[in-house]
Amino acid sequence: MTSRKRAIVAGFTALGVIASLAACSTGGSASGKTELRVATFPPGADAAAYDAFATQEAQFEKLNPNIDVIGVEYEWTGPTFAVQLAGGSLPDVFTVPFTDAKTLLENGQLMDVTKEVTDLGYADKFNPIILDAVTDGDGNIFGFPRQAYAMGLQYNRELFEQAGLDPDSPPTTWDEVREAAKAISEKTGKAGYAQMTMNNTGGWQLTAGTVAHGGRTQVDNGDGTYTSTINNPGTVADLEFLQALRWEDNSMGSNFLLDWGSINQEFAAGNIGMYTSGSDLYTALVRDFSLAPEVYGLTVIPTEGEDAGTLGGGDIAVVSPAVDDTVKAASVKWIDWYYMQKLLNKDAAIADAKALTEQDQAIGTPVLPVLDRATYDESLTWIEPYVNVPRDQMSGFFDGIFDQTPVGEPKGKTQEVYALLDSVVQAVLTDENADIPALLTQADKDAQALLDGE
Amino acid sequence: MKRTPLTWYRGGGLSNLLFLTPMIIVFAVFSWSPIVRSFVMSFQKTNLITTSWVGLDNFENVLTDPLLGTAVVNTLYFAVLALIFGFPVPLLLAVLMSEVKRGKGVYSALAYLPVVIPPVVAVLLWKFFYDASPTGVFNTMLGWVGIAPQPWLQSSASAMPSLVIEATWAAAGGSIIIYLAALLSVPPELYDAAEVDGASVWRKVWHVTLPQLRGVVFIMLILQVIATAQVFLEPFLFTGGGPNNATVTVLMLIYRYAFQNSLGGNYGEATALSVMLAIVLAVLSFAYFRVTERWSST
Numbered sequence: 001m002t003s004r005k006r007a008i009v010a011g012f013t014a015l016g017v018i019a020s021l022a023a024c025s026t027g028g029s030a031s032g033k034t035e036l037r038v039a040t041f042p043p044g045a046d047a048a049a050y051d052a053f054a055t056q057e058a059q060f061e062k063l064n065p066n067i068d069v070i071g072v073e074y075e076w077t078g079p080t081f082a083v084q085l086a087g088g089s090l091p092d093v094f095t096v097p098f099t100d101a102k103t104l105l106e107n108g109q110l111m112d113v114t115k116e117v118t119d120l121g122y123a124d125k126f127n128p129i130i131l132d133a134v135t136d137g138d139g140n141i142f143g144f145p146r147q148a149y150a151m152g153l154q155y156n157r158e159l160f161e162q163a164g165l166d167p168d169s170p171p172t173t174w175d176e177v178r179e180a181a182k183a184i185s186e187k188t189g190k191a192g193y194a195q196m197t198m199n200n201t202g203g204w205q206l207t208a209g210t211v212a213h214g215g216r217t218q219v220d221n222g223d224g225t226y227t228s229t230i231n232n233p234g235t236v237a238d239l240e241f242l243q244a245l246r247w248e249d250n251s252m253g254s255n256f257l258l259d260w261g262s263i264n265q266e267f268a269a270g271n272i273g274m275y276t277s278g279s280d281l282y283t284a285l286v287r288d289f290s291l292a293p294e295v296y297g298l299t300v301i302p303t304e305g306e307d308a309g310t311l312g313g314g315d316i317a318v319v320s321p322a323v324d325d326t327v328k329a330a331s332v333k334w335i336d337w338y339y340m341q342k343l344l345n346k347d348a349a350i351a352d353a354k355a356l357t358e359q360d361q362a363i364g365t366p367v368l369p370v371l372d373r374a375t376y377d378e379s380l381t382w383i384e385p386y387v388n389v390p391r392d393q394m395s396g397f398f399d400g401i402f403d404q405t406p407v408g409e410p411k412g413k414t415q416e417v418y419a420l421l422d423s424v425v426q427a428v429l430t431d432e433n434a435d436i437p438a439l440l441t442q443a444d445k446d447a448q449a450l451l452d453g454e
Numbered sequence: 455m456k457r458t459p460l461t462w463y464r465g466g467g468l469s470n471l472l473f474l475t476p477m478i479i480v481f482a483v484f485s486w487s488p489i490v491r492s493f494v495m496s497f498q499k500t501n502l503i504t505t506s507w508v509g510l511d512n513f514e515n516v517l518t519d520p521l522l523g524t525a526v527v528n529t530l531y532f533a534v535l536a537l538i539f540g541f542p543v544p545l546l547l548a549v550l551m552s553e554v555k556r557g558k559g560v561y562s563a564l565a566y567l568p569v570v571i572p573p574v575v576a577v578l579l580w581k582f583f584y585d586a587s588p589t590g591v592f593n594t595m596l597g598w599v600g601i602a603p604q605p606w607l608q609s610s611a612s613a614m615p616s617l618v619i620e621a622t623w624a625a626a627g628g629s630i631i632i633y634l635a636a637l638l639s640v641p642p643e644l645y646d647a648a649e650v651d652g653a654s655v656w657r658k659v660w661h662v663t664l665p666q667l668r669g670v671v672f673i674m675l676i677l678q679v680i681a682t683a684q685v686f687l688e689p690f691l692f693t694g695g696g697p698n699n700a701t702v703t704v705l706m707l708i709y710r711y712a713f714q715n716s717l718g719g720n721y722g723e724a725t726a727l728s729v730m731l732a733i734v735l736a737v738l739s740f741a742y743f744r745v746t747e748r749w750s751s752t
Contacts, residue, residue: 082501082502083502197696253587257607257697419710426696427698430605430698431610431697
């Protein structure tokens with residue numbers, strides 16, 4: 001080959017590689033419609049969930065012929081969020097938990113939707129405590145609270161029966177929880193009670209246990225500063241409860257490295273009698289972890305102590321700060337239609353329930369109202385014929401939840417403090433001689449250092 | 455002859471350059487730019503949207519983090535355990551296998567099999583083996599010989615050794631193949647001579663095999679030290695750094711800085727620690743090059 005020919009071949013090779021690299025970053029719509037990328041489900045959702053979504057997508061596109069909805073698999077995880085946002089691969093519409101909303105808002109990572117929320121008439125309908133989570137110091141609103149939950153005690157009815165316990169009268173005090181856990185583990189060999197410990201969920205659940213025992217892990221000073229109060233009687237009581245179950249009763253099984261996903265997996269596999277997690281968990285347990293619905297039971301977390309409450313949270317539908325005005329308008333339309341209308345409009349609620357039931361998706365999972373309670377109760381009557389979750393197996397929760405005091409998650413450095421508390425919970429569950437007061441004194445000091453930094 | 459652009463072109467310089475271009479672009483985009491970027495980032499505070507320069511603050515924060523000491527000690531502990539378990543075992547197996555007369559191929563294939571299993575799959579499999587209940591796979595096996603169930607990953611004391619056992623199992627195959635190849639280069643006359651002198655199998659290994667392998671053994675040692683300094687997969691998948699930070703390694707700590715705290719993770723501190731780790735590893739690699747140079751020249 002002459003050198004000229006070689007140069008030409010080489011040139012084409014180089015061009016080819018560059019062209020294929022460039023092809024990785026195509027975008028834009030050829031149809032002239034506004035492309036709207038919206039969050040759908042976490043990875044692992046079953047095909048029927050996507051079929052139900054496709055039905056709703058078609059309904060929305062029929063109403064809004066200029067918008068082309070593209071579903072994007074999405075799960076809120078801290079590690080990927082900032083990278084997805086910076087890399088531009090975040091959906092235009094997605095959901096974030098209450099706890100992270102304030103920080104995102106302060107970082108300028110959420111789109112201001114004050115005008116849209118007001119125009120749609122939601123501003124004065126939201127539960128004010130919940131709306132506060134998405135409002136900045138100047139009263140600007142940065143998202144639509146779409147769902148809230150309270151912590152609940154999840155239990156396996158089958159294991160209750162095998163242990164000679166009545167699944168229709170679940171424990172109502174921590175002592176009864178301990179007794180039930182002991183009975184389950186003695187009679188069935190399974191973990192009577194389990195606890196999340198990893199990837200910040202250990203701290204999350206310890207905080208929930210603290211609140212249920214009348215304590216608080218943090219005080220909001222109201223001036224942007226926070227005081228850590230991790231070393232409080234509530235936290236001590238919760239850790240002593242765990243210590244007793246683990247080392248005196250040996251009723252917690254043998255796995256003490258669990259997070260949200262792995263504890264759900266173990267529970268769905270029938271290896272766990274009881275654990276605490278969000279009341280809205282049923283949908284994920286059945287859809288993503290293949291739980292058999294008939295074994296599921298849910299009741300309220302026992303609350304003991306003067307200032308006891310139930311930790312709650314929820315999530316907010318938000319718009320990516322990176323979109324232009326056209327996409328923003330489309331995003332708000334989608335949020336209103338997909339997340340909000342079913343909460344306050346009878347026809348929308350029924351249409352939504354219909355689309356979901358046709359694909360066997362959960363309807364009627366226990367949540368807390370994001371709008372006022374009356375609207376919530378009314379909305380339940382609209383969808384009653386479609387409710388397919390076993391609500392009678394959750395009656396302990398429905399009967400008790402509105403008598404409990406809702407408590408929001410700590411706002412200062414939430415995830416960082418949770419991470420610190422992970423190792424406290426792990427120490428108590430894996431070291432028989434763990435010194436609870438010493439662990440808490442150290443954690444309190446470390447947490448305060450985190451809160452004081454910046 | 456004087457070099458001019460024309461002679462460069464006639465000599466195929468242009469086509470060489472064009473052939474190199476795709477490679478250069480790929481390396482620059484995917485390899486060199488992230489390295490430069492992370493070095494720059496170690497002097498910044500950034501959430502990837504807004505960025506400000508903070509000088510050496512990140513390095514200072516990392517060096518004063520109480521967890522750094524734990525992570526360094528844990529990493530060294532892993533490295534030492536990996537040397538104790540992971541270094542002699544493949545060597546011993548290779549020597550034994552080289553003594554086998556028949557079915558050598560079958561043994562090599564069996565030894566190499568764990569390397570073929572994707573690491574994540576292997577860890578998930580071992581997580582199952584390490585089930586700490588009396589009915590767990592390993593605990594059942596221990597029960598056969600009358601040993602009480604072990605907590606494996608569920609205790610600060612036994613978590614790290616458990617990780618090392620799995621890591622050794624996963625990596626031994628590759629080392630065995632290298633040792634086996636090196637063993638072939640040992641001149642058979644040496645064994646014959648030793649045999650004539652009446653040496654036992656053990657003395658043959660000690661006085662002939664090992665001295666002949668010393669070059670390879672030393673290289674494998676340094677490679678292993680560099681690899682264990684970067685251990686991440688096992689603690690990340692097995693324990694998430696627990697129980698009670700017993701398996702937090704330097705790389706786990708880097709990951710935690712960057713990703714654990716979700717919003718606008720601490721990328722500056724993560725890259726600062728990465729840069730420090732890279733410097734330490736660069737020194738080790740330099741030593742490695744110097745040593746291998748000496749071995750190959752003798």
